[in-house]
Amino acid sequence: MPDTADPIPAAVAALVPRLREICGEDGVLTDASRRRVYDSDGITHHREVPGVVVLPTTAEQVAAVVGLCAETGVPFVPRGAGTGLSGGALPHPEGVLLTTSRMRRIVEVDPDNECAVVEPGVTNLDVSRAAAPYGYYYAPDPSSQQVCSVGGNVAENSGGAHCLKYGFTVNHVRGLDVVTPDGALVRLGGKASEAPGHDLIGAFIGSEGTLGVATRITVGLTRLPERTVTLLAAFTSMDAGGRAVGDIIAAGVLPSAIEMMDALAIEAAEAAVACDYPAGAAAVLIVELDGPAAEVEAELAEVTRLCAAAGSFETRTAADADERARIWKGRKSAFAAVGRISPSYIVQDGVVPRTALSEVLRRITELSEESGIRVANVFHAGDGNLHPLVLFDDAEPGAGERAEEVSGAILDLCVEHGGSITGEHGVGVDKACKMPRMYSPDDLATFDLFRRALDPEGIANPYKLLPTPRLCGERPGVRTGVHPLVESGRAEQF
Numbered sequence: 001m002p003d004t005a006d007p008i009p010a011a012v013a014a015l016v017p018r019l020r021e022i023c024g025e026d027g028v029l030t031d032a033s034r035r036r037v038y039d040s041d042g043i044t045h046h047r048e049v050p051g052v053v054v055l056p057t058t059a060e061q062v063a064a065v066v067g068l069c070a071e072t073g074v075p076f077v078p079r080g081a082g083t084g085l086s087g088g089a090l091p092h093p094e095g096v097l098l099t100t101s102r103m104r105r106i107v108e109v110d111p112d113n114e115c116a117v118v119e120p121g122v123t124n125l126d127v128s129r130a131a132a133p134y135g136y137y138y139a140p141d142p143s144s145q146q147v148c149s150v151g152g153n154v155a156e157n158s159g160g161a162h163c164l165k166y167g168f169t170v171n172h173v174r175g176l177d178v179v180t181p182d183g184a185l186v187r188l189g190g191k192a193s194e195a196p197g198h199d200l201i202g203a204f205i206g207s208e209g210t211l212g213v214a215t216r217i218t219v220g221l222t223r224l225p226e227r228t229v230t231l232l233a234a235f236t237s238m239d240a241g242g243r244a245v246g247d248i249i250a251a252g253v254l255p256s257a258i259e260m261m262d263a264l265a266i267e268a269a270e271a272a273v274a275c276d277y278p279a280g281a282a283a284v285l286i287v288e289l290d291g292p293a294a295e296v297e298a299e300l301a302e303v304t305r306l307c308a309a310a311g312s313f314e315t316r317t318a319a320d321a322d323e324r325a326r327i328w329k330g331r332k333s334a335f336a337a338v339g340r341i342s343p344s345y346i347v348q349d350g351v352v353p354r355t356a357l358s359e360v361l362r363r364i365t366e367l368s369e370e371s372g373i374r375v376a377n378v379f380h381a382g383d384g385n386l387h388p389l390v391l392f393d394d395a396e397p398g399a400g401e402r403a404e405e406v407s408g409a410i411l412d413l414c415v416e417h418g419g420s421i422t423g424e425h426g427v428g429v430d431k432a433c434k435m436p437r438m439y440s441p442d443d444l445a446t447f448d449l450f451r452r453a454l455d456p457e458g459i460a461n462p463y464k465l466l467p468t469p470r471l472c473g474e475r476p477g478v479r480t481g482v483h484p485l486v487e488s489g490r491a492e493q494f
């Protein structure tokens with residue numbers, strides 16, 4: 001029986017023959033059941049069936065598709081692997097979903113210039129795999145790195161556990177080929193690390209598909225470290241753990257990662273994966289150091305001493321890769337693990353300056369006590385990127401609303417302390433309405449002016465990133481249970 005649900009809107013249907021000329025028969029999906037596969041990204045409570053899905057294989061095809069959209073005023077939404085956690089790749093029901101999953105060529109690995117040139121659909125981890133034989137890797141490491149695309153990383157300015165030392169995606173992109181919303185294919189930067197003029201690469205990175213489509217990316221590669229060590233330190237209070245973080249940085253040591261978990265997060269992780277963290281810990285720190293072997297040994301001694309001085313009652317250093325993986329296991333499974341101690345939860349993503357961490361964590365505890373909503377804290381302590389897990393029971397009347405209030409109040413706290421409403425998961429459609437918490441109307445109007453300069457008709461990923469009054473009346477949603485990618489073993493959730 002023909003699938004009559006989710007018919008293709010007339011304006012999109014009119015484009016289909018020309019889209020087929022550009023991308024070929026099998027590069028255009030019109031069947032409703034196939035379009036439905038693309039109805040959300042990692043935030044599954046926002047869903048829209050795309051008008052049509054196109055799967056181009058070359059930059060020229062992308063330019064032709066976008067040019068057609070510009071000519072007809074039909075909106076388009078770029079999509080990489082669809083792992084985003086802010087609804088950035090949520091399709092437009094009357095638009096074209098432009099998916100880069102068939103643009104997966106590693107064009108070149110150039111060890112002499114310490115860079116690689118890749119198509120946007122290449123997975124993050126595949127860049128590291130291609131660079132490994134030359135003694136290099138691609139440093140940005142979101143936990144979704146096995147599946148997420150470099151194009152998506154660029155659009156989200158993705159981070160990961162190791163950005164404390166190595167920085168976010170923006171610190172590793174040297175060149176971009178971009179199809180702008182009028183369908184022009186332009187080249188920004190190249191293999192050299194600096195180019196004169198305005199930083200258009202910087203403007204494109206983190207623009208969440210609103211300034212066009214990246215079709216080719218030149219990324220810097222980082223030398224594989226000679227030695228990596230992982231240390232676990234347990235504390236009887238969050239304050240003591242926070243003190244250790246400050247002392248490590250103040251001493252001039254720059255670990256590649258400093259991660260922190262509170263008692264509730266530890267309890268959840270123990271229940272799920274028996275990670276064997278020290279009993280009675282109110283906080284644990286995971287500190288990873290890498291670099292030349294002699295330097296790492298000296299830093300390890302210093303970090304161990306500083307943790308003890310700040311009140312750590314036990315420290316462990318991984319002797320080998322297995323022990324290192326075991327230490328990380330509790331941390332990496334913490335998000336999924338809270339599903340065992342709470343029927344529903346909201347994963348927040350906010351940032352505060354490192355010096356405000358203790359104060360903000362204390363206020364989160366107070367918010368939790370005042371509202372009766374439990375909050376587990378698992379976060380990138382080194383760079384102040386918080387991922388509070390706001391736990392509630394959706395069977396309890398009003399609990400969801402209170403959890404959302406707590407979640408929103410945590411973002412307000414981040415902004416009050418000079419931080420941000422998002423650290424690494426982007427704004428998308430999920431947090432667009434929260435932008436006014438951080439930016440004045442003038443700031444937002446300025447962002448919009450810039451966006452309109454490149455996209456006067458507003459066809460590139462509309463309703464994302466900047467607040468749209470009509471949509472800002474809607475309530476944000478919540479996640480229940482383990483994320484499907486985590487469950488399938490293809491990603492770990494930080």
Ligand SMILES: Cc1cc2nc3c(=O)[nH]c(=O)nc-3n(C[C@H](O)[C@H](O)[C@H](O)COP(=O)(O)OP(=O)(O)OC[C@H]3O[C@@H](n4cnc5c(N)ncnc54)[C@H](O)[C@@H]3O)c2cc1C
Pocket residue numbers: 041042077078079080081082083084085087088089100120141142143144147148149150151152153154155156157158159160161208209210212213214215424425426461464483485486491492493494
């Ligand atoms: C389990 C899990 C763990 C995660 N861990 C992390 C983490 O540690 N750190 C982190 O930063 N993020 C993390 N994320 C979020 C997500 O993986 C990243 O934001 C990732 O970069 C998204 O890539 P993607 O290819 O899936 O992009 P998509 O979700 O497909 O798209 C994301 C945004 O990019 C735009 N876009 C995609 N491709 C292009 C292109 N070629 N040109 C222009 N715009 C484009 C889309 O329009 C959308 O706005 C995690 C997600 C999951 C599910």
